[in-house]
Amino acid sequence: MxxxxxxxxxxxxxxxxxxxxxxxxxxxxxxxxxxxxxxxxxxxxxxxxxxxxxxxxxxxxxxxxxxxxxxxxxxxxxxxxxxxxxxxxxxxxxxxxxxxxxxxxxxxxxxxxxxxxxxxxxxxxRFDAGYRRMKDVLASGALGAPLMVHCAHRNATVPESYTSVMAAQDTAVHEIDVLRWLLDDEIVSAQVITPRRTSRRFEHLRDPQIMLFETANGVRVDLEIFVNCQYGYDIQCEVVGEAGLVRLPDPAAAGVRTAGRHGTAVPQDWKERFGxxxxxxxxxxxxxxxxxxxxxxxxAWDGYAAAVITDAAVRSLESGGEVVAVGLKPRPACYGGAAA
Amino acid sequence: MxxxxxxxxxxxxxxxxxxxxxxxxxxxxxxxxxxxxxxxxxxxxxxxxxxxxxxxxxxxxxxxxxxxxxxxxxxxxxxxxxxxxxxxxxxxxxxxxxxxxxxxxxxxxxxxxxxxxxxxxxxxxRFDAGYRRMKDVLASGALGAPLMVHCAHRNATVPESYTSVMAAQDTAVHEIDVLRWLLDDEIVSAQVITPRRTSRRFEHLRDPQIMLFETANGVRVDLEIFVNCQYGYDIQCEVVGEAGLVRLPDPAAAGVRTAGRHGTAVPQDWKERFGxxxxxxxxxxxxxxxxxxxxxxxxAWDGYAAAVITDAAVRSLESGGEVVAVGLKPRPACYGGAAA
Amino acid sequence: MxxxxxxxxxxxxxxxxxxxxxxxxxxxxxxxxxxxxxxxxxxxxxxxxxxxxxxxxxxxxxxxxxxxxxxxxxxxxxxxxxxxxxxxxxxxxxxxxxxxxxxxxxxxxxxxxxxxxxxxxxxxxRFDAGYRRMKDVLASGALGAPLMVHCAHRNATVPESYTSVMAAQDTAVHEIDVLRWLLDDEIVSAQVITPRRTSRRFEHLRDPQIMLFETANGVRVDLEIFVNCQYGYDIQCEVVGEAGLVRLPDPAAAGVRTAGRHGTAVPQDWKERFGxxxxxxxxxxxxxxxxxxxxxxxxAWDGYAAAVITDAAVRSLESGGEVVAVGLKPRPACYGGAAA
Amino acid sequence: MxxxxxxxxxxxxxxxxxxxxxxxxxxxxxxxxxxxxxxxxxxxxxxxxxxxxxxxxxxxxxxxxxxxxxxxxxxxxxxxxxxxxxxxxxxxxxxxxxxxxxxxxxxxxxxxxxxxxxxxxxxxxRFDAGYRRMKDVLASGALGAPLMVHCAHRNATVPESYTSVMAAQDTAVHEIDVLRWLLDDEIVSAQVITPRRTSRRFEHLRDPQIMLFETANGVRVDLEIFVNCQYGYDIQCEVVGEAGLVRLPDPAAAGVRTAGRHGTAVPQDWKERFGxxxxxxxxxxxxxxxxxxxxxxxxAWDGYAAAVITDAAVRSLESGGEVVAVGLKPRPACYGGAAA
Ligand SMILES: [Mg+2]
Ligand SMILES: [Mg+2]
Ligand SMILES: [Mg+2]
Ligand SMILES: [Mg+2]
Incomplete structure (x- = not known):
C-alpha cells in the first residue's frame, strides 16, 4: 500500500x-x-x-x-x-x-x-543516528540527570540575505527543537550575547552569536551560532550529566595522512551532514x-514551542542581551502535557 | 515503475x-x-x-x-x-x-x-560509504601509487559449525573482493600463516589467521582474520601509498565519558556495521x-575471481603456509579485460 | 652553576x-x-x-x-x-x-x-605542551582573529571543605590566567550562572557553575566549572577564530578495545594531567x-589580574548572576602596558 | 650526589x-x-x-x-x-x-x-609513555594472551646513504627490542617481503619492506618499514590479544579545523616523537x-638478541624472502634466563 x-x-x-x-x-x-x-x-x-x-x-x-x-x-x-x-x-x-x-x-x-x-x-x-544514540545513553541513566549542554552550529557561509534574527529563527531553531526532545525538558528562558563580529562577512550581520537557554529542570545550554565560520558545516553537541557526558559524533570520515597532517574532511553543508x-x-x-x-x-506543539523560544531569543538579541522569559501556554494533554 | x-x-x-x-x-x-x-x-x-x-x-x-x-x-x-x-x-x-x-x-x-x-x-x-570515500581519495592521486594494505576482519564470535577454511571462504572473501575493487588491481598470490590460537573458543578452529596477498602491481596486503575476538565486529583497512595513507573510518559513535573512561561502542555484528x-x-x-x-x-567475473583466490588461501592454510599462486583465466573484454 | x-x-x-x-x-x-x-x-x-x-x-x-x-x-x-x-x-x-x-x-x-x-x-x-601548540596555531594567523572560547574544567571530586567561591578562586583561576596569555587579551567582565546542582555531592556547594567572560577585544568565553563530575579530571579548551578553530588535545592515551567498547583512560587528577x-x-x-x-x-601583574577577575566572578555568583565589570588598574609599562 | x-x-x-x-x-x-x-x-x-x-x-x-x-x-x-x-x-x-x-x-x-x-x-x-601504558594494559590481563602485533615504522625520508639492509639494522631494530620487552617473549624467526617500491626515492633502495616475526609463544608480528613515506615520522603498534586489543597512542596534538578539514600535525622526526x-x-x-x-x-643480552634477529631479517631480505630462524644462544640466568 x-x-x-x-x-x-x-x-x-x-x-x-x-x-x-x-x-x-x-x-x-x-x-x-x-x-x-x-x-x-x-x-x-x-x-x-x-x-x-x-x-x-x-x-x-x-x-x-x-x-x-x-x-x-x-x-x-x-x-x-x-x-x-x-x-x-x-x-x-x-x-x-x-x-x-x-x-x-x-x-x-x-x-x-x-x-x-x-x-x-x-x-x-530527531532522526539523526548520532542524536538518537545520545538519547539512548541519557535514557540508560548512566550519566545521571543532565545539568549542562554545550552546542555549536556552524555554517561555512550564508548569503547576504541572511539577517541577524535568522540566527535564532532559521539556525538555532534546530538545536531548540532537538534539545527539548533530547532532554525531555522545556526551555524557560533565552539570552543572546554577541562576541566580536567576524570580519570575513557582512557588515549588517551579528555573527557569531552565543545563545544561552535555561530549562524547567535547571539545565543550562550554551549554543554557539556561527554561520560564516568558513571551514565547513559543523554541528557539535555535548550533554553533561551528574556522572558523565555524551557527545554527538562527527560523521564517519576516512582518515588521511599526507604532507605532515593527519586529517578528515568536514562536511560542507547540511544536506551532506543530515542526508x-x-x-x-x-x-x-x-x-x-x-x-x-x-x-x-x-x-504542532513542538512547532509552537520552537516559535515562542526563537521569539524570545530574537527579543534578547534586539534588547542587547536581556534574559527573556519564554511564555508558553500550558501544554495540552494530547501533546503529553497536563492541560486539558 | x-x-x-x-x-x-x-x-x-x-x-x-x-x-x-x-x-x-x-x-x-x-x-x-x-x-x-x-x-x-x-x-x-x-x-x-x-x-x-x-x-x-x-x-x-x-x-x-x-x-x-x-x-x-x-x-x-x-x-x-x-x-x-x-x-x-x-x-x-x-x-x-x-x-x-x-x-x-x-x-x-x-x-x-x-x-x-x-x-x-x-x-x-563496495557500497559502504567509508570504502567509497577511500576509493575517492586513492583516485584523487594525492597518495601516489598504493604500495601496501593493512586489514583486519574481526567477529565477536562464530558458532561451532565454523571451520578453519571458512576464514577464507566466508570471512576474508569480503576483503578479497573489496580490495580488488579499491585498488583496481588483481591478486596473484595468497599465503596464510597461523598465530597462536585463541583459547577462548573451539579446539578445532585455527583462529586467528593472517593472510598475505600480493597483487599484479606488487601491492602487499596483510589481513588479520580473527572470528572470535570477543569484543565486537571490527573492520579495519588502511591503504599506504607513496605519499600518504588513507584509513577506513570506524562508524560514527557517540563519545561517552564516565567512570574514568572516554569511549565509544564497537558494533556487535555485520548487520549493524554494514546495514x-x-x-x-x-x-x-x-x-x-x-x-x-x-x-x-x-x-560474475568478480565472483569467479573471489572463488579462485579463496581456493588459493585455503590451499595455503592446508599446506602449512605455502605461498600459493592464483591461477585466474584471462579476463574477458566484457568484464574490462583484454581477453576476447 | x-x-x-x-x-x-x-x-x-x-x-x-x-x-x-x-x-x-x-x-x-x-x-x-x-x-x-x-x-x-x-x-x-x-x-x-x-x-x-x-x-x-x-x-x-x-x-x-x-x-x-x-x-x-x-x-x-x-x-x-x-x-x-x-x-x-x-x-x-x-x-x-x-x-x-x-x-x-x-x-x-x-x-x-x-x-x-x-x-x-x-x-x-602556560607551560603545557597542548596550550603552547594552541598559541602557535593562533600566532600563525591561520584562524584569523579569535572570537570565542569554549572551556571546561572538571574534577572528579572535591573535598567537603571546598566552597562555592572556590570555583572561581581555585579552579577557574587557571583558565583565567591561561586565556589571558593564549589570547594576549584582557578580561573586562565576568558573569557566573548556575545550572541545576549535581546531587552527587554536597548540599552547600553550587556545582557546576558556568562562567562567562568578555575580553577587551570582544572575545566571549564560556567556561564550565564542574568539580564533582565523577568521571575524572578533564580540561577542555577550544578557541574559535574567524577562519577556523583549534582545540586543546586530550592527553595521549593507549586505545583499548574490549568488551564491546573502544576507549581510553581519562586522567584522574591534575598531577597526572599537568605533571x-x-x-x-x-x-x-x-x-x-x-x-x-x-x-x-x-x-606579578598576571597574579594581580587573576585576583581582580576572580573577585568579579565571586561577586557575580554572590549577586545571583549579574555581569560584573573587571576594574583593573592601567597596566604598567614594565608589564607590557601603556601606564608609566 | x-x-x-x-x-x-x-x-x-x-x-x-x-x-x-x-x-x-x-x-x-x-x-x-x-x-x-x-x-x-x-x-x-x-x-x-x-x-x-x-x-x-x-x-x-x-x-x-x-x-x-x-x-x-x-x-x-x-x-x-x-x-x-x-x-x-x-x-x-x-x-x-x-x-x-x-x-x-x-x-x-x-x-x-x-x-x-x-x-x-x-x-x-621502553621509556616511552605510550608503550609503557600498553605494557600495563597487557600486564593487567584484560586482553588475555597476546596473539598478534601489527606495527608500522615510517620516516618522512632518509638520505641517499641509507641502504636496504638498514631497514632491519637501523630502523626495525627499535620494534624488535620494544616488542620483545612488551610481550616478554622471544623472537624465533624473521621474514622480509618486499612490496612494490616507492618511486619517490632512490633506485637502490628496497622501500618499503614488510617484516614478519614469530615469537616463542606463537605471536605473529607484521611490521611495515617505510622510510620514505613522505608525510612524517609515524610509529604505529597494535597488540591483539584473546579478549581485545591495545594501540599505541599517537602523540597528543592540537586539533585544528580550517578550510574544510579537521586535522592534527604528524611529528616530523624521531627527536620530536621520542624526545x-x-x-x-x-x-x-x-x-x-x-x-x-x-x-x-x-x-647487553637485549643488545645481543637484537643483533641476531636483525641478522636474520637481513638474511631473509637477501634470500628473496625466506623464513630465517633466529639462532640465539641459551639466555643466561643473570639476564632472566635458564642457562648457567
Ligand atoms: Mg528540516
Ligand atoms: Mg553480502
Ligand atoms: Mg600551580
Ligand atoms: Mg636510541
Missing amino acids: TVRVGVIGAGMIGQDHIRRLTEVVAGAAVTAVTDIDGPRAAEAASRVGAAVLPSGRDLIGSPEVDAVLVASWGPSHAEHVLNAIAAGKPVFCEKPLATTAADCLRIVDAERAHGRRLVQVGFMR DAFDAEFRAWTASVASGAEPCGPS | TVRVGVIGAGMIGQDHIRRLTEVVAGAAVTAVTDIDGPRAAEAASRVGAAVLPSGRDLIGSPEVDAVLVASWGPSHAEHVLNAIAAGKPVFCEKPLATTAADCLRIVDAERAHGRRLVQVGFMR DAFDAEFRAWTASVASGAEPCGPS | TVRVGVIGAGMIGQDHIRRLTEVVAGAAVTAVTDIDGPRAAEAASRVGAAVLPSGRDLIGSPEVDAVLVASWGPSHAEHVLNAIAAGKPVFCEKPLATTAADCLRIVDAERAHGRRLVQVGFMR DAFDAEFRAWTASVASGAEPCGPS | TVRVGVIGAGMIGQDHIRRLTEVVAGAAVTAVTDIDGPRAAEAASRVGAAVLPSGRDLIGSPEVDAVLVASWGPSHAEHVLNAIAAGKPVFCEKPLATTAADCLRIVDAERAHGRRLVQVGFMR DAFDAEFRAWTASVASGAEPCGPS
Missing part, C-alpha cells in the same frame, strides 16, 4: 523531498504537486509522473492525495496546514510550522479540536501514514 | 533482503518467493503479499518476476543463476556466486554468451534493473 | 616541588626549607640534605639561597614575596600571588620600584634564575 | 645526549668528553665545562668519570663497552651494542664474568647509577 503524497511548494527543498519520496523512501509516491510558480510545479511533477494542481486547497482536497507535504514559502505554511487538518489528512510541514507563534497556536488548537495528531514538523535532527536523517524522517513519516498511526516526529 | 523481484531462499538472509526490498528500497517489490522449506516460503511471502512458487525454475520463469534474488543454500546458487541467465533476467546472487571456481566459470561463460551482464554478486562493501551498505547495494541494483542498464556492482 | 632554592612551605605542594627541583629539574637544588610546622620542615629538608630555617625571613636572607619558592598557606604569600623583592631575590610564588587584589597590587608596586621583574606566579598551564607542565614550568624558572634574566612565566 | 658522566663520541647524537645530561636530567653532569675528531670534542666539552680526554680508554679510566656513555661510530662500540666493563664502570651504549652478534656475545660474556649488570643499551622506546622517551631513559639510567643498582633498561 503506497502512500500518495501531495507536495505544496516545488522550490529547492520541495524538489529534494520529491526526489526523496520517489527514489529513496519505500512505500511513498508523489501523486500531485502545486506551486505558485506553475511551470516550476509542472516540471517537478513531470519528472515523477505526478499531477499538477492549481492550488494547495485543490491538492489537499484531491482524492489522489493521502497525505500532504508543505514545503512552500514560510508565510503560507499555516494556511496549508490548517486546510489539511480541516480535511483530516496527515500533513508534514517543513519548518517553520508558521511564522508567528499565534499562527502556530491556531494550528495546535485546530489539531486538538480534530481529536488526534495529524501534523509532523520538519525538524529532522540520512532526512531519509529516516520521511521513512518514519511514511510508515506512520501508511499504518494510520499518529506521527512519531515533532508535533 | 516498480521492479518486481522474485526471491529464492527465505532463510535469515533471504528474509532480511525481503524486508529491505519491501520497506527500505524505493521502487522494488517482492512478488514471488520460493524455498525448499515450503512453510518458510509461505510465511515470508505472506508478510509482503508475494506469491509462493514451488521452485526456483518456476520463479525465474514467472511473468510476475522482473529480476531474481538468490539467497538460498550456497551449493544451489550456480543452478539458479544459470537459469536466470538462460531466461535473460537480471539476477542478484548472494555470495558465493558458486561453491567452486569451475561453476563460477560456467556462469561467466553463460553470461558472455548471453552478450550482456545480468549478474550482480552480493559483496556489499547502510546493504541498503545502498540493493538501491543501486534496483535502479540498474529499473533502467535496463547493466548492474554496477560486483560481476 | 646550580640554582640554590629555598622553599617556604613544606605541605603537599611544597614537598612535590622539592622533589621536582631535586630529582627532575637539572641545575636546581633545594638548600633550605622552612615551615610553620617545624618537624614537617625538618623531614622534608632531611630528604634532600637542605638546611631547616626558622622563618621565611631567615630563609630569604640566607646566603645559601639564590631564589625563593613560596608554597605556604595562601594568606602568607604576600609577605614572603614582598620580603623576597626587598632582598632582591627571584621568587616563585604558588598561586594565588596574594589573597586580595590589594595585596597583589602592593607586590606589583614593590616590584616596579625594584626596577625589574623578580616574581613568577605558579600558573603552570609535564609543572616540570617545564620549573625548568624555565630555574633557567631564568641561572641566567640572571627576568622570568618568562606569569608575572 | 651528582653522577659524573664521560661521553665517548661528540657527533650529533653525542651532543644531544650531552645537552640532555646537562640541561634536562637532574643529578647528572658531563665531566669528560672524547672524540676521534679532537676539535669537535673540545667544542662540545667547552660548552659544559668538561675535560677533553685523548681516548676512550683514558676517559673510562678517569677518576672524574663515574659512568660512561658510548655514542661513537658503531664499529667502535664493542671495544669501549668491554673497556668499561673491565673498569667496572656503568656504561650506556647507544644502539647498536656492537655491529656483529659475535661482538655482542663477547660483551655478554664479559659482563657475566664481571658478575653484575653494568651495560644499558640505548633502545629508548620525552630519551629524557626518561637517561633519567632512569642516572638514577640507577646514583643508587648503585643494576640498570633497569635494555641489557
